[in-house]
Amino acid sequence: MLDIxxxxxxxxxVRQNLARRRNELYLKQFTELLAIDRDxxxxxxDASDLRRQRNAIARxxxxxxxxxxxxxxxxxxxxxxxxQLTELEAREAVFEARRxxxxxxxxxLLDDSxxxxxxxxxxxxxxxxxxxxxxxxxxxxxxxxxxSHQMGDFERAxxxxxxxxxxxxxxxxxxxxxxxxxxxxxxVRKGFTPVIPPYMLRRAPYEGVTDLADFENVMYRIxxxxxxxxxxxxxxxxxxxxxxxxxxxxxPLRWAxxxxxxxxxxxxxxxxxxxxxxxxxxxKIEQFVFCQPEDSPRIHEELLSNAEEFLQRLGxxxxxxxxxxxxxxxxxxxxxxxxGWFPRQKQYRELVSCSNCTDYQARRLGIxxxxxxxxxxxxxxxxxxxxxxxxxxxxxxxxxxxxxxxxIGIPEVLRPYLGGLHExxxxxxx
RNA sequence: GCUGAGGUAGCCUAGUCCGGUAAGGCGCUGGCCUUGAAAGCCAGUGGCGCAAGCCUCGGGAGUUCAAAUCUCCCCCUCAGCGCCA
Numbered sequence: 001m002l003d004i005x006x007x008x009x010x011x012x013x014v015r016q017n018l019a020r021r022r023n024e025l026y027l028k029q030f031t032e033l034l035a036i037d038r039d040x041x042x043x044x045x046d047a048s049d050l051r052r053q054r055n056a057i058a059r060x061x062x063x064x065x066x067x068x069x070x071x072x073x074x075x076x077x078x079x080x081x082x083x084q085l086t087e088l089e090a091r092e093a094v095f096e097a098r099r100x101x102x103x104x105x106x107x108x109l110l111d112d113s114x115x116x117x118x119x120x121x122x123x124x125x126x127x128x129x130x131x132x133x134x135x136x137x138x139x140x141x142x143x144x145x146x147x148s149h150q151m152g153d154f155e156r157a158x159x160x161x162x163x164x165x166x167x168x169x170x171x172x173x174x175x176x177x178x179x180x181x182x183x184x185x186x187x188v189r190k191g192f193t194p195v196i197p198p199y200m201l202r203r204a205p206y207e208g209v210t211d212l213a214d215f216e217n218v219m220y221r222i223x224x225x226x227x228x229x230x231x232x233x234x235x236x237x238x239x240x241x242x243x244x245x246x247x248x249x250x251x252p253l254r255w256a257x258x259x260x261x262x263x264x265x266x267x268x269x270x271x272x273x274x275x276x277x278x279x280x281x282x283x284k285i286e287q288f289v290f291c292q293p294e295d296s297p298r299i300h301e302e303l304l305s306n307a308e309e310f311l312q313r314l315g316x317x318x319x320x321x322x323x324x325x326x327x328x329x330x331x332x333x334x335x336x337x338x339x340g341w342f343p344r345q346k347q348y349r350e351l352v353s354c355s356n357c358t359d360y361q362a363r364r365l366g367i368x369x370x371x372x373x374x375x376x377x378x379x380x381x382x383x384x385x386x387x388x389x390x391x392x393x394x395x396x397x398x399x400x401x402x403x404x405x406x407x408i409g410i411p412e413v414l415r416p417y418l419g420g421l422h423e424x425x426x427x428x429x430x
Numbered sequence: 431g432c433u434g435a436g437g438u439a440g441c442c443u444a445g446u447c448c449g450g451u452a453a454g455g456c457g458c459u460g461g462c463c464u465u466g467a468a469a470g471c472c473a474g475u476g477g478c479g480c481a482a483g484c485c486u487c488g489g490g491a492g493u494u495c496a497a498a499u500c501u502c503c504c505c506c507u508c509a510g511c512g513c514c515a
Contacts, residue, residue, distance in 0.1 A: 041479090048484040055451080055484085058496040062450045071495080078495040226505095245440060374458050375440050375476070 001103050001364040003379075004037065017109045020116065020325050026106060033102040040095035047088040054081045104212060108360040110325060111334035117324025123337065124324060129308065130317030135343035136404045142344070142395045143275030145402075146172060149425045154274055164280040168391060171424050175397070175410070176283065176390045178417035183285040183310055183388040184256055190306065192256035192287065197236035199259060200227040205239035208365035211330040220262050233257030234384040237288040238361050245370040246380055252291035252299060256387070259284065276391035277349070285387040292369070293359065296381035300356040303385035304336050307352045310387060314411045316396050317341035319348055333358040338386075344399045351393060354385035 007014050011034055018026045057078045064071050115124040139145070146152030151172035157165040168176060184194060203226055206219070210231070215221075220229040230236055237257050246253070261284050276282075287303045304320065311318050323335040332355035339348035359379040362368075370376030401409035408424045415421060 044478085044484080048479095051485085052483060054495075058450075061495055065450075075495050081495080370440070372440095372458060 001360060002106055002109065003359070003363065004103065007033070008037070014109065018106070020110050020114075021107060021328075022118075022325065029102050029105055033099065033106070036095055036099045036102060040092065040099050043088065043092040043095050047085065047092050050081060050085050050088060054078065054085065057081075104207070104364070107330040108333045108358060110328065111356070111358075113322070114328060114334050115322055115324045116326075118326040120323075120327040122324045123321040123327055126320040126322050126336070128317075128319040129312060130315070130341070132317050132341045133343045133400050135399055136402055139344050139399070139402050141273075141275060142277075142398045143273070145398060145406075146276070149406075151425065152276065154276075162280075164278070166276050166279060166391070168276065171418075171421070172391075172394065174418055175394060175414070175424065178414045179314075179388055179390055179393055179397075180258065180283060180285055181417050182313075182414055184258060186310060186313075187254075187256035187285070187287065187306065187387060190254075192254040194256045194258065195233070195237060197230070197233050197240075197257055197259055199230055199236075199262075201230060201236055201239060202226050203228065205242050205365065206235065208242060209235045209238045209331075209361050213330075218263050218265055220264060229262035230259060231263050232261045232284060232384075233259035233286045234288055237286070238382055238384070239365060241290070241367050242365045243367070245368045245375055246290060248292065248369050248371050248376065248378070251369065251380065252289050252295060255286075255288040257284075257286040257288055259286075261389075275395065277395050279391070282389055282391060284389040287383075287385045287387050289383045290362070290367075290380045291383070293378070293381050296356050296358060296383060300334065300336075300354065300383055303383055304338070304354045307338055307354060307385055307387055311338065311340065311351070313413045314393075314397070316351075316393075316400055318351065329355075331355070331357050331360055333360070340393070340396045342396055342399050344402075351389065351396065352386040355383065357382045357384070 002014065015027065015030055018030055057074055061071055061074045061078075064074060115122070117123060140148070143152070143154050146168075147154065149170075151168070151170045153167040153169060157167050188194060200222065203215075206215070206228055210218075214231065215228070218231050222228070234257070236259075237255050261282050263280060265278075265280075287306060289299050289303065291299050308318070308320070318338050318340045321337050321339060323332075323337055328335055334356045336352075336354045337350050338352035338354070340351040341347075342349050358381050361382045362379045367380060368376050369378035369380050397411070398408055401411070403409065403423075410418060410422055410424065
């Protein structure tokens with residue numbers, strides 16, 4: 001949610017920023033918001049003028065009564081007020097509701113360093129790291145590879161749950177856990193606090209953390225309950241301090257979330273291939289930070305470099321892209337994606353998304369900053385970044401470290417988590 | 431799911447039966463005092479508004495000149511019971 005003060009003080013600056021998103025709707029909504037805000041304040045004024053009259057009469061009434069004087073005259077004076085007030089308040093409520101609707105619909109302001117572009121094809125490559133490996137000639141798609149080695153079952157997952165679900169089996173499960181544990185350990189060493197959040201959220205906190213369109217397109221809802229399966233642990237962690245005041249001296253707060261993530265994504269490209277790349281359910285280790293506004297650009301880079309370090313230590317080649325205006329979501333002011341190199345597909349594909357949401361989420365959630373028991377007027381910034389998402393990252397590992405004879409090398413840093421195992425499929429011990 | 435108790439300002443609490451416009455404490459800020467600090471004492475300390483003023487007692491509706499207080503509906507939390515990995 002945008003800061004209404006800022007909108008009132010610098011409407012043209014805000015409009016120009018919104019215009020960079022090249023979405024006519026936002027500009028229309030913004031124009032309407034300016035008008036509605038004025039109408040709302042006027043309606044508020046009218047209603048409070050009438051309340052002042054009412055209160056004055058009520059006070060006189062009270063005093064007259066205490067003094068034992070007659071109150072009939074006062075009662076007659078006040079007779080008409082409640083009905084008038086009801087009308088004025090109804091008017092005020094209409095404006096207020098629309099004003100809130102518009103405020104909730106408008107996206108975050110873009111950081112100046114976000115490049116202009118129409119869609120994800122125009123994201124700006126910031127840098128590349130690592131050797132782009134080549135896949136062995138006969139390497140099958142990872143789905144087939146996993147099925148043929150009894151490390152996954154996508155056919156039966158479709159039978160019982162539908163496309164986009166999977167059974168991961170055997171050593172792949174251990175690899176999945178190893179990758180997560182390695183990522184978590186790395187973050188803990190950097191001072192992040194591990195957190196297992198709720199996997200479902202109520203609507204109210206959820207509206208604070210995400211684009212309202214996600215309720216239609218992304219989130220699964222529990223039937224008959226006010227609960228949604230989380231699409232990422234970013235969401236429950238952001239909502240953690242809803243309505244609270246954060247102690248300034250204790251910022252920044254760094255969290256390392258671990259959770260499954262559930263996504264419908266019918267608004268996206270659908271589930272586009274067999275396997276474990278684009279799925280309705282996955283696991284993610286997430287970085288999340290609450291900080292003072294002046295620190296967020298620096299911490300944004302820090303989160304990015306944590307995710308890069310993780311990929312470097314696995315030996316996975318990647319590139320960092322600065323996500324352009326046309327591909328940036330509603331909530332972020334600036335976003336980097338890290339795209340891993342997938343040797344069999346011969347292309348970079350998204351593994352990490354690293355966003356600075358500035359004060360947008362915090363304001364929607366009613367989170368403020370304050371000092372030693374004093375409620376402050378400050379609003380913290382929030383940032384989030386993938387550390388690792390599985391099984392997608394496992395697909396990158398499979399494609400990157402597959403050998404000619406159909407085995408998969410295990411990066412050295414993961415071996416301690418796998419009892420020293422060097423490659424998959426492991427010799428079966430019975 | 432059932433029964434009961436609750437939701438009041440940054441935090442804790444009183445007020446609710448019996449309607450009259452949020453009391454007190456903690457914390458915080460300033461002042462007095464002190465070599466300094468603590469203690470003690472005094473004052474200030476929710477939101478909006480240029481201001482007069484208005485709003486704020488979980489949310490909404492109603493009764494009333496007037497609602498934290500009365501009526502109705504809803505939400506949430508806790509405790510006990512039930513169920514349960």
